[in-house]
Amino acid sequence: MIHVLPPRRLRGAKISTLDEPLDGWAQAMAEERITGNEASALLYGPEGAGKSYVAAAVANVLLEAGWQMAWLDCSVWPNTFDDSRELADDASSVGALVLDDLGREPKVMRNDVSRVIIHRFNRGLWTIYTTNLNVNEKDPEDCEIAKVYSRALRSRLLGQSDVILMDGRDRRKPNG
Secondary structure, eight states: OOBSSOOGGGTTOOGGGSOTTHHHHHHHHHHHHHTTOOOEEEEEOSTTSSHHHHHHHHHHHHHHTTOOOEEEEGGGOOSSHHHHHHHHHHHHHOSEEEEEEETOSOGGGHHHHHHHHHHHHHHTOEEEEEESSOOOSSOGGGOHHHHHTOHHHHHHHHHHEEEEEOOSSOTTSTTO
16 A cells, blocks of 8 residues: 555645745755755644645655655555555555655554654664654653644654644635
């Protein structure tokens, strides 16, 4: 269930269509990954802010440069244990991954998602995470990631990632 390409609706995502300063950050993220930087990215903010689009734009640059990328949408994470474990194993080992909509997987499968994140953290594997959950870098007690998963997982995500708050208008709505 891991996809090599972003979802069909995001395959045309281009960095050049992003607003400033996001376009510069996305271009730098792609270029740094191509040249060997292992810092991951955590994009968080409200629905429709463009997190998945930005992740797809970066992934598309990497794909065009010949990188092997995988895309995993947590909102369609399988809800059977065997399928979930197999998916988690695949996602744990791929070199570059977009883990989209973190926190939208079925609650009973959160241990498998946590295992993917921990494994990728321990191996230093490059990942772009997107989530609607509040990250709250200053207060772990007021952090939805810590409440949904754990404070330790929050610490791993923040420790390995450039954290980018994406807020503003809902880009899915006309004149949003």
